[in-house]
Amino acid sequence: xxxxxxxxxxxxxxxxxxxxxxxxxxxxxxxxxxxxxxxxxxxxxxxxxxxxxxxxxxxxxxxxxxxxxxxxxxxxxxxxxxxxxxxxxxxxxxxxxxxxxxxxxxxxxxxxxxxxxxxxxxxxxxxxxxxxxxxxxxxxxxxxxxxxxxxxxxxxxxxxxxxxxxxxxxxxxxxxxxxxxxxxxxxxxxxxxxxxxxxxxxxxxxxxxxxxxxxxxxxxxxxxxxxxxxxxxxxxxx
Numbered sequence: 001x002x003x004x005x006x007x008x009x010x011x012x013x014x015x016x017x018x019x020x021x022x023x024x025x026x027x028x029x030x031x032x033x034x035x036x037x038x039x040x041x042x043x044x045x046x047x048x049x050x051x052x053x054x055x056x057x058x059x060x061x062x063x064x065x066x067x068x069x070x071x072x073x074x075x076x077x078x079x080x081x082x083x084x085x086x087x088x089x090x091x092x093x094x095x096x097x098x099x100x101x102x103x104x105x106x107x108x109x110x111x112x113x114x115x116x117x118x119x120x121x122x123x124x125x126x127x128x129x130x131x132x133x134x135x136x137x138x139x140x141x142x143x144x145x146x147x148x149x150x151x152x153x154x155x156x157x158x159x160x161x162x163x164x165x166x167x168x169x170x171x172x173x174x175x176x177x178x179x180x181x182x183x184x185x186x187x188x189x190x191x192x193x194x195x196x197x198x199x200x201x202x203x204x205x206x207x208x209x210x211x212x213x214x215x216x217x218x219x220x221x222x223x224x225x226x227x228x229x230x231x232x233x234x235x236x237x238x
Contacts, residue, residue, distance in 0.1 A: 001218040005030030008079040009217070012062060012119060013089030015042035018138070018183075021210035022086060024050050026217060034075050036060050037089070062089055062115030072122045082126050084134045084217055087116055090156075097151045105152045112156030113163070120167060124176075132175040136216055137164055141184030141231055168226075177224040179216050183209055184231035204232050 009026055013019040014035035027033045027050045035052060037043045040059035047057045056078055060071045075082070091111045093104050116137060127133030142150050143157025161180055168178045185203040212230050219225055 002221055003029070004084070004214075004217050006032065007083040007217075008032045008034070008081055009084040009086065010034045010036065010075055010082055010123070011086045011088065012036045012060075013087065014057075015039050015046050016088055017206040018209045018213070019086075019088035020046045020049075021206050022088060022213045023052075025210050025214040026086075027052065029214070031084075031217075032079060034058070034078060036062075036071055036075075038062075062119060063110040065118055068115075068118040068122050075123075076126070081130055082123055082133060084136070085119065085123055086136045086213060086217070087119055088138055088213075089115060090138070093152050094149045096149055100152055105155075108152040108156050109159070112153070113159045116160055117163060120164075124167070124171075127176045128171065128174060134177045134179065134217065134219065135164070136179045136181065136213060138213075139180050139182055141182045141229065143180070144182050144229070175221075177219065179219070179225050180227045181212060181216060182227060182229045182231075183212075184229075204230060 004026055009031045011019055011023045011026070011033060014023050015037040019037070023033055023035055023046065033050070033052055033056065035043060035047055035057045037046075037059065038061055043057050043059055044054070047054065058071050058074045060067045062068060089111065091108060093100070093108050120135065124135075127135075137160060139157040139160050140153075142154045143161050146154035146158075164178050164180060171178075183204065209230065212228060216225055216228065
């Protein structure tokens, strides 16, 4: 395993249930963390809890190109390079297709697919220059096996997987690694606005999901974990 101590890591979606706990674990292991998220107020709270200065945080809507450019500029004004990019940002809209509006579909694609595209486009060149780095995305298990009511979400996550697989082919002659982690049923604020019968007490705890990402950040130099699948035994209500 390769230690994260001293590594420069950007955590996007740092105020979410998974993102905030991942950032805390990485910072506790000696990594240099930069936090980004949409909600500036929550971002400030997470930074204070972890002990990260305000200059190492940036409020950003990842679906807006100009804001990604600003994030890049702010990040590289603090750190000279990027060792690991953890993208834990995204939204979830789960509803039958006849109830799904066009705006909801496009908004899901914007945050879960276009946003990650903008992030990679902004930060991959620095990794290419260094000829090394690690990019971790969280497609979720619905990016591998769709379910009813997840037309928009699965479309965005399947697209994310395909996009990252294609980019992996572009950089295969470098030491840049790409990992997708397919999580299913994590008890996080993701479920607060979703009308679906589930047993949240049986889901993966956000702390355990964060430990999986923390583990993936320590991949050995000689190999790469292309993907990981982490699911609860069962959280569907009977």
